[in-house]
Amino acid sequence: MAWFATPDDVTTRLGASGYLADHATATTTYLAGALEKPLLVEGPAGVGKTELAKAIARTTGAELVRLQCYEGLDEARALYEWNYKKQLLRIQAAGDQSWDATHDDIFTDEFLLTRPLLSAIRRTEPTVLLVDEVDKTDVEVEGLLLEVLSDFQVTIPELGTVVAVRRPLVVLTSNASRELSEALKRRCLYLHLDYPDQQRELEIVLSQVPDLEERIAEQLVATVARLRDLDLKKSPSIAESVDWARTLLALEVRELDDKAVDDTLGVVLKHASDHERAIRELRLRR
Template sequence: MFTSVDDVSARLAETGYLASPAVATTVFLADRLGKPLLVEGPAGVGKTELAKAVAQVAGARLVRLQCYEGVDESRALYEWNHAKQLLRISAGRDESWDETRTDIFSEEFLLPRPLLTAIRGEEPTVLLIDETDKADVEMEGLLLEVLSDFQITVPELGTVTATRRPFVVLTSNAGRELSEALRRRCLFLHIGFPEEELERRIVRLKVPGLGAALTESVVRVVGALRAMDLRKAPSVAETVDWARTLLALGAGTLDETVVRDSLGVILKHQDDIQKAAAKLDLDAL
């Protein structure tokens, strides 16, 4: 899919995803080694965006499995279409039982769910397993076969093996410790908060109307906030939101009033806002 690490960064940048060297290198390796990619990091740094960008670059179909508490086999892998099976049985009254039995457990009556869809696909596919940490531990066991061998075993049909390996991205907010078995099957990528330079470029790309000086100030203030040990440090998404807010407010430069009035855009807890205001020498709110 990619020829070099530079190729990855350049092509991701075309879709509007600016990748740090770590991200570009790891994506390149995941493609080259054919291993799934486990992406961890705080909320709002672009974990899901990465999968979407890769899909767009590769011209691949994006198959997404959104995990939640209680997601199970029939939501993730496949399900038999019971209604259709019943119809088939009642339609063929004169057949022998053996014919019916072999027929109703065929591909036609199988409802593929995301994992099976991604495995069976003939065209290039990016499989995104989002928020893996939200799923139960049992679900991880289900993923192991898919992730290590790219195959799924359906008892009535046999084993379905991928003809074309999908590019797999798993994301996690570290809400729960993922099992060691799952981790060892993946390349691990931790996306943290970006370097100042990269974040400036991101803001410039997403909010082109904002002046260069203001962009720099915004990034510096956010950087200082992140160093403050807050309950929820502002993420890239918040930086971009803030930049958009400042643009909408028509602020030319950052000053105390503007920061004080818009601090709620980047900080989501009242204690954090108070703490930040104190450290930044704003007047009491």
């Protein structure tokens, strides 16, 4: 399967699905499919890293398989584990059957609980594998990813080696909370996403909330840009900009003045200290 014909094809098709990709994003996404290499997308939270994988899946009609990473994630949750309770019931039901026969009976697909990595490898249909926030995992999980992404195969001692019939398109995302290993980076194409400039964000907001007046959208985008320049605990994401636009539309706000900002700032800022700083700084700059 050819995921995309050209970088321009990526731009057009992702745009039709609601994701506005710049030239670097379109080119790297095209190459990830053409070269069958994992794509590592790094950048601050809320710039569209996860949404890129979702948009690729929507656009191509592929199934999205997501591994959400977190501290303490282990092989059993990422790859596979055996259904021990079900195996125990089968052993009890086997009665006097020999252990060799019982062993062959309980280590089959019927008792295998596949997790995202193995599920993506075993699928015969087009699949986008999203390994989300890989920087939150332990180094041991990185080693597991290296093994799986190198050959796209998994060895299950009781069943043998499972080799991918159709390689998934793999997207790994990272908020850069820690440095990933060079070995993992070498196996991936790299894309850095940052907050868009105001014109680009205006296009995104208007594409997602087309009924919003362009004048209000311009005020919103300019305000969000000022907020991102402040020393906040959490800067507004693109998704939160879109939520703010929908909020203003729902409230029929005609002017993003001090009162409108005060009333709706909770849509984009989620810390009390950020609220206080933002309201103070925004008023000083008006």
